[in-house]
Amino acid sequence: MKICAIICEYNPFHNGHSYQISEAKRLSGCDAVLCIMSGNFVQRGEAAIMDKYTRAKHAVLSGADAVVELPSAFATSNAELFAKGAVHILSSTPEVTTLCFGAETADKQAFLQAATLLNDEPQEVSAEIKRLTAMGVSFAKARAQAWQGLLDTVLLSSPNNILGLEYTRALLAKSSNIEILPIQRKGNGYLDTTLTENFSSASAIRAAITAQQSVDGNLPDFVQADLPNALENRLDTLEKYAILANTSEQIAKTCDCTEGLENAFKKAALKAETLETSLTNARYTSARIRRIALQNLLKIQETSIRAYLSNPLYLRVLAIKQTRNDVLSSLSKSSFPLIVRAHDENALNETAKKCYETDIFADNVHGLLYKNAPNKNIFL
Numbered sequence: 001m002k003i004c005a006i007i008c009e010y011n012p013f014h015n016g017h018s019y020q021i022s023e024a025k026r027l028s029g030c031d032a033v034l035c036i037m038s039g040n041f042v043q044r045g046e047a048a049i050m051d052k053y054t055r056a057k058h059a060v061l062s063g064a065d066a067v068v069e070l071p072s073a074f075a076t077s078n079a080e081l082f083a084k085g086a087v088h089i090l091s092s093t094p095e096v097t098t099l100c101f102g103a104e105t106a107d108k109q110a111f112l113q114a115a116t117l118l119n120d121e122p123q124e125v126s127a128e129i130k131r132l133t134a135m136g137v138s139f140a141k142a143r144a145q146a147w148q149g150l151l152d153t154v155l156l157s158s159p160n161n162i163l164g165l166e167y168t169r170a171l172l173a174k175s176s177n178i179e180i181l182p183i184q185r186k187g188n189g190y191l192d193t194t195l196t197e198n199f200s201s202a203s204a205i206r207a208a209i210t211a212q213q214s215v216d217g218n219l220p221d222f223v224q225a226d227l228p229n230a231l232e233n234r235l236d237t238l239e240k241y242a243i244l245a246n247t248s249e250q251i252a253k254t255c256d257c258t259e260g261l262e263n264a265f266k267k268a269a270l271k272a273e274t275l276e277t278s279l280t281n282a283r284y285t286s287a288r289i290r291r292i293a294l295q296n297l298l299k300i301q302e303t304s305i306r307a308y309l310s311n312p313l314y315l316r317v318l319a320i321k322q323t324r325n326d327v328l329s330s331l332s333k334s335s336f337p338l339i340v341r342a343h344d345e346n347a348l349n350e351t352a353k354k355c356y357e358t359d360i361f362a363d364n365v366h367g368l369l370y371k372n373a374p375n376k377n378i379f380l
Contacts (some may be wrong), residue, residue: 001330004030004098004181007070007086009038009166011048011206011319012230013058013223016102016186016199021063023183024100032065032327034096036086037318038075040366041298041360043082047210047288047366049206049230056319061222065327066320070312072362073356076294077255081305083166084173088309091176094198098179101167104158106184113150125150136283160185172260233368236274239293246296254295255302256288267291298362302352311351312336316359 004024010017024033048055056067074085090096103111110376115370125146132142144156155161157232168180186199195204200218208215209230216224243265251262261284268278277292280286295301315331316339332338337347345356 001031001095001325001326002029002030002098003032003093003096003330004089004100005034005036005178006064006097006100007036007083007090007163008059009048009075009202010035010055011019011038011042011044011202012050012209012219013055013062014200014202014205014219015217016201017059018062018220019186019199020100020102020183021059021082021117024098025063027183028098028100028181030098032324032330033088034093034327034331035059035067036070036089037067039069039072039362041072041076041294041362043075043077043079043291043294043296044287045076046233047231047235047369049209050226051229051231051366051370052318054226054229055139058220058226060319060321062220064319065324066331067318068331069318069359070315071308071316072298072359073300073308073355075290076183076298076300077305078288078291079163079166080169081255081309083114083163084151084170084309085305087167087170087174087176087178089313089315089336089367090178091171091174092312092336093315093331095330095333096178098181098366099171100181101160101164102185103116103160103182104185105152105154105161106182108154108180108182110152111164111168111180111182112172114155115141115165115172117147117151118165119169119172133283138283138285140285140296155268230371233319235294235297236276236368239275239297240269242297243275243293251292251296253301253303254292255300255305257292257296260294265296298365300358304358307351308355312349313352313355314339314345314348316356 021033040047040048043297052069059067070086074082090099128146129142133139144153147153147156155165164182171178173379195208198217205215205218205250248262251257251265264279269276272279275291276286279289308323312335314337315334320328339345348356
């Protein structure tokens with residue numbers, strides 16, 4: 001069996017995602033589409049707008065054959081670790097032959113060439129990135145400036161291109177046989193918050209939902225029907241409590257919490273405004289601040305993330321088509337244990353069990369915030 005994988009969040013699932021799934025099937029010639037999707041918390045450092053089982057259901061209703069969960073430790077990390085975590089899991093499954101991703105630049109060779117260069121970064125480029133970040137430039141902007149003239153920096157300055165590059169870098173670093181399949185994004189930009197007809201970005205759709213505006217035409221009908229269950233962001237108070245409850249040394253163990261930023265978090269936790277509002281500046285992006293606060297709350301430390309990347313983990317099934325037992329059989333060929341039923345986690349090694357327990361804790365925190373009942377994987 002040939003499986004085409006898609007790394008995703010579906011926050012929420014929209015028409016552009018439907019288009020990508022259909023194009024992934026058409027262009028890859030695959031027998032099945034497997035989505036590896038963030039759980040209840042996402043890479044923006046926020047709770048997803050709908051719970052993970054509802055979003056997984058939306059994917060299957062739109063043509064995906066199965067959805068497995070990207071562990072919380074990776075799902076809430078920066079682009080590099082997000083990508084490495086997803087590729088680590090996908091690479092364990094021999095019948096995954098293709099990785100499809102949306103991009104502003106749908107040029108396979110450009111991604112492969114740029115990723116090869118980035119994986120062998122010249123010393124002078126590394127030094128320039130260090131110099132620029134020391135001046136207060138964010139890492140993403142510093143990297144794009146340092147590579148100017150050496151590679152196409154459009155690949156380093158557009159959100160989906162950046163993720164696509166990280167996926168490609170992770171695959172090359174693993175010497176994986178999985179081929180990349182970049183697909184041109186349809187509709188407005190990833191960070192565009194303006195609604196357009198039919199193909200608005202997830203950012204624009206979330207903003208409209210928060211403002212109680214209509215998003216008609218941008219979502220499949222089955223997603224539209226679940227909109228009354230959309231969630232508000234309620235994390236800040238709980239995150240401030242976690243900042244106050246932990247020592248500065250504990251906070252500093254969170255990924256990307258560097259340069260004494262833990263002390264700034266301690267001070268910001270006592271202010272009336274949100275942590276994001278207090279700490280975002282030219283150097284520290286709002287997404288970085290949100291991720292640090294969220295990972296501190298969920299007790300996710302960088303050393304743990306690195307350990308998970310070097311150990312066998314698991315494939316936790318969130319949703320699957322009832323008619324695709326062949327896909328389940330294919331996933332069971334993974335070198336990682338498959339978690340479908342209660343007690344399947346008993347097969348996990350010590351490191352994988354710690355990663356899985358973090359997922360359970362994240363689900364429990366989500367349930368505390370949004371009073372959602374525990375759910376089970378969905379067979380559709």
